[in-house]
Amino acid sequence: MARQYWLLKSEPGDYSIDDLEKDGTTFWSGVRNYSARNLMRDKMRLGDRALFYHSNADPPGVVGLAEVCRESYPDHLQFDKKSKYFDPKATKETPRWFMVDVEFMEKFPRMVSLGEIRDTAALSDMVLVNRSRLSVQPVRKAEYDRILKMSKT
DNA sequence: GCCAACGTTGGC
DNA sequence: GCCAACGTTGGC
Numbered sequence: 001m002a003r004q005y006w007l008l009k010s011e012p013g014d015y016s017i018d019d020l021e022k023d024g025t026t027f028w029s030g031v032r033n034y035s036a037r038n039l040m041r042d043k044m045r046l047g048d049r050a051l052f053y054h055s056n057a058d059p060p061g062v063v064g065l066a067e068v069c070r071e072s073y074p075d076h077l078q079f080d081k082k083s084k085y086f087d088p089k090a091t092k093e094t095p096r097w098f099m100v101d102v103e104f105m106e107k108f109p110r111m112v113s114l115g116e117i118r119d120t121a122a123l124s125d126m127v128l129v130n131r132s133r134l135s136v137q138p139v140r141k142a143e144y145d146r147i148l149k150m151s152k153t
Numbered sequence: 154g155c156c157a158a159c160g161t162t163g164g165c
Numbered sequence: 166g167c168c169a170a171c172g173t174t175g176g177c
Contacts, residue, residue, distance in 0.1 A: 009174095009175090011175090032173095033160070033161095033173095033174095034160085034161090035160090055174080055175060055176090056174080056175055056176080057175095058177095059176095060175075060176070114176080131158095131159090132158080132159095132174080132175070132176075133158070133159060133160080133173085133174050133175070135174085154177105155176105155177085156175105156176100156177095157174100157175100157176095158173100158174085158175095159172105159173085159174085160171105160172085160173075160174095161170105161171085161172075161173095162169100162170085162171080162172095163168100163169100163170090163171105164167105164168095164169095164170105165166105165167085165168095
């Protein structure tokens with residue numbers, strides 16, 4: 001299958017592009033929304049690319065790129081009573097939440113802010129603009145390419 | 154900190 | 166299955 005493109009949101013105070021650059025790879029835990037989970041569990045494939053987005057930031061925007069380096073497996077934090085992502089209804093036999101691993105690709109020379117994305121007609125169909133709350137979302141190749149280009153200029 | 158949008162829960 | 170109540174996200 002052709003490579004797919006995604007957008008992953010993270011609050012930089014929680015986990016930023018700098019954290020990913022330092023770690024090299026990370027597990028994308030803590031997704032607790034069914035639509036987002038289904039995309040990760042059922043659609044994300046090794047080698048897919050993701051725009052790394054800083055939400056709840058000032059300003060919010062896309063700050064870099066990551067690559068999916070492991071396909072979905074159960075998110076261990078759902079079993080951890082001390083975690084804020086603990087889910088009492090999840091069991092090891094029937095886990096409810098999944099995650100993928102992602103690898104650092106690059107940090108943009110500059111952020112492509114949500115404001116700029118909103119101001120760009122070619123990006124007006126992005127899920128980010130139309131259904132802002134989804135924390136894992138599909139991105140079209142043309143949109144991905146456009147944002148990448150904007151980050152270099 | 155506010156609040157609109159929207160997702161989830163649970164009673165019926 | 167409906168829908169009111171409630172909780173969360175995330176821009177501003």
